Amino acid sequence: xxxxxxxxxxxxxxxxxxxxxxxxxxxxxxxxxxxxxxxxxxxxxxxxxxxxxxxxxxxxxxxxxxxxxxxxxxxxxxxxxxxx
Numbered sequence: 001x002x003x004x005x006x007x008x009x010x011x012x013x014x015x016x017x018x019x020x021x022x023x024x025x026x027x028x029x030x031x032x033x034x035x036x037x038x039x040x041x042x043x044x045x046x047x048x049x050x051x052x053x054x055x056x057x058x059x060x061x062x063x064x065x066x067x068x069x070x071x072x073x074x075x076x077x078x079x080x081x082x083x084x
């Protein structure tokens with residue numbers, strides 16, 4: 001899964017958002033590749049809920065786009081180039 005972000009602060013925010021989803025057991029986001037590896041219990045959650053949590057934290061995903069309001073509150077270094 002690919003999630004947009006730029007720095008270590010983005011990494012912490014993305015990982016924290018994913019880990020907040022009930023059923024997620026491990027998360028690792030790589031800021032160079034923008035790829036995330038998530039381990040979760042399929043009986044408790046699904047990819048849709050994980051993508052939603054990360055988008056709510058301000059990071060666009062393949063499934064969900066963060067609201068402009070949340071994105072604009074990110075620190076300047078965390079504001080990645082968004083798709084139009």
